[in-house]
Amino acid sequence: MKERNERLTRRTRAAIASLFRRSGEPREKEEPQAVQVTPEAIQTPQPAPSVTPESTPAPTDIPDADKIIELKHVTKVFDGVKVIDDENFYVRRGEFLTLLGPSGCGKSTTLRMIAGFETPSSGDIILDGRDIVPVPPYKRPVNTVFQHYALFPNLDVYGNVAFGLKLKKVPVALKDKEGNPVLKINRSKIRYFRRQIARFEKDPVISQEEKERRIQEFQDQIDYLKTHPEPAYRNRKLTDEEIDDRVMRALQIVDLDEMEDRSITKLSGGQQQRVAIARAICLEPKILLLDEPLGALDLKMRKDMQLELKEMHRKLGITFIYVTHDQEEALTMSDRVMVMSNGLIQQIGTPTEIYNEPKNAFVADFIGDSNIYNGVMTGARKVRFLGREFTCVDDFPLNQRVDVVVRPEDVELFDQAGEGTFAGHIDSCVFKGIFFQYSIMVGSQEVIVKSTRAFPEGSTVFMRISPNGIHIMNKELSLNVFTDCVIDKHNQLTVGEATFDIDVTKLLPNSKLDDDGYLVQGEHRYDLSGLKVTATIRPEDVRITDDTSEAQVTGTVDSSVWKGDHYLLVVHTSDDEDYVVSTPYAFTAEDTVGLSIPAERIVLKVKGDLSAHEV
Amino acid sequence: MRYKFARKAPVIPYAVFLILFVILPILIIIYYAFTDAQGYFSFESLVEFFTNTTKLDVLFVSLLIGFFNTLLCLIIAFPLAYVLANPKLNNNYVLVILFVVPMWINFVLRTGAMKEMLSWIGINGGTHPITATMIGMVYNYLPFTILPLYSTMLKLDRSQIEAAKDLGCNPLQTFIKNIIPQSLPGIVSAGMMCFMPTMSSYVISDTLSDGRIMLFGNSIYLSFSQLDWNGGSFMSLVMLVIVFLTMLFTRRFSRNTDPERGGASW
Structure with missing residues (x-):
């Protein structure tokens, strides 16, 4: 296996070297204006910037020119729920950034917004200095490797890889007979600004003044463009030879040459994966987005592909944004890792920083x-x-x-x-x-x-x-997260010494309790007694009273902070647990208080393997 | 021994049905097609069919009308099914039902009503026989075309559509290069559901064109009503061969795509 890998890497290197060599010279002559479309990241390959483990610069620390993409105040609302809340981060040119987090944390949504399949409700996505939010996916210089590959089964390997190249157009400057550039009103730019205006009119997040200010800016741009013609271009398709050449090189890079006429359905999972990668990289995107691309492969294959992907990234010099929930994968491959949870960025840093200096308990718990x-x-x-x-x-x-x-x-x-x-x-x-x-x-x-x-x-x-x-x-003060809770034999939740009468059927979708007190989901029955769960309680759901006789938990107020419209208290209970409580009433430190929590407000998550509890 | 019998038992009713109502009638048709009025083996009907220009003309007209009816139905049904199956545009199954409801009403009754309505707007069998027939055909076979397409569209692989956009397809190109290839099995079975019955139908053309347009179905009906059993049987055989050839042709499309994604079973 090792021998095969070495052979493969050598071939891969040769193939990648030829990609750089050949893509550079001839095209520059005939397309002097190709800057917009042809990614310079490929024409002038730079090794990925080496990131020193001891410092993570804040987003403002590096010059804008080094950022290939930057998300500014990006918020995404689905059906009234904020799935991404004010997300700010950037990716360096040539960097391998991994978005890591549990499912539903917003990492895939972030990726889909960069790809253009989702539009942020508010905020800007700046790619190479230009806001691409109103740009449709087919015009963005980014390409995606999908989780289940999404190959076209009606086409063979060659057809799949050539798919994008056949559609690709390269701009050629229009010249008149004397060789001077032809000037025209740039209608596509005007359309772009019109879409920006439409987007800002619907933005639910930013303030009215901000909205008007930005719309006015775009309006000024449109007015300017309407009176100032710009050099015009004509679009040219790639020739068959160019397509052929690029397909073959891409297939060489992923080690699939001589397979070009195979049918997609006859390939193994790993081979399909390679076709999906070839299909994306042959378009020479500025950023390659990978949405859990190794999720469907078996363990051994996944380990091999991890190393190969990293090698490809190093050689191609393209920026990679990689989404995964596998922390080991993230630590192995990335230059930097961004840990997300509940639509918020928890920490961005190099793998060593994330592992050695986790910023909060969530990151520490999630990584390793x-x-x-x-x-x-x-x-x-x-x-x-x-x-x-x-x-x-x-x-x-x-x-x-x-x-x-x-x-x-x-x-x-x-x-x-x-x-x-x-x-x-x-x-x-x-x-x-x-x-x-x-x-x-x-x-x-x-x-x-x-x-x-x-x-x-x-x-x-x-x-x-x-x-x-x-x-x-x-300590995180935003939520009560109790990681050491246990379900007892009466299907009640035990937090410290307190018990809560919870609805255990919420642990599994479509489940119900049977007469013996077992949780039934489809054909599975679970004995929940002893099951470890994580309970999350929002501070505003905890009721606090002076009357300790009726309360489920008693404790003393540890600290009280005025948050503008409510107090945020930390109540330290006799069984050594801390509850964060939000209340409009004033309590002073050392007060003895009683807490009660409506059981239906407790959010539960199974910790560890539920199948061990199956009867 | 008992076990073996038990496993085979449920097949018997179907086997009996198949033999009595499918295989036997076909054999009878073949028998009549290749015998003369006295019951002796002959190619009389075959020679008669291929030398009679009116019968060949009728076959040609039927194929033509069948082809155009299928084409029109597909053109109307395809975007409709796409809209109906797209959860973003429609998440209401009632709308789908509405398009199928006409099928619940008796077919002859529907056609009769159609005739009256068309004559109100000045299209009647006497003046516009072809237009009237085509309208009736499209109206009658549209639900059969929508349903297979709808069920295929429900199973469209969204990530493939996204991949097409990602690789540079604008909405029109996405439609042509991905959505149509993906729904090809549905298109093929919808086409079959439309083409084959059109060929053999005779009520619609008979009613709406006042008997001016003669389809293959009418021709077969006529033969039998004139007690020309041998000629009628031979034409039925030709019909069978055409249907068989169409199925052979269309199977090639549905076979090399993922069977799970097909609507071919419609």
């Missing part, structure tokens, strides 16, 4: 395995969690409640008390090939540890976490 604890700052670079104090490298204000993230591989295990600072009891041990994965109980809290040292199950070990292995992050 991690232990997340509630902690309190007890001094300068001192944090208290797992019932004891640790030295850390991050500085936060004294007494601030924080999330503490410890990666399983950052916990060292010892059998002697001297080297380890705290003891734990090994609950389970799983051999994973190159390491053991331990679940170690420290009191009632679990620590997941990956270690190459072998310890027997049931024994007591001593652990040490170095300051560099402790990542401290601000």
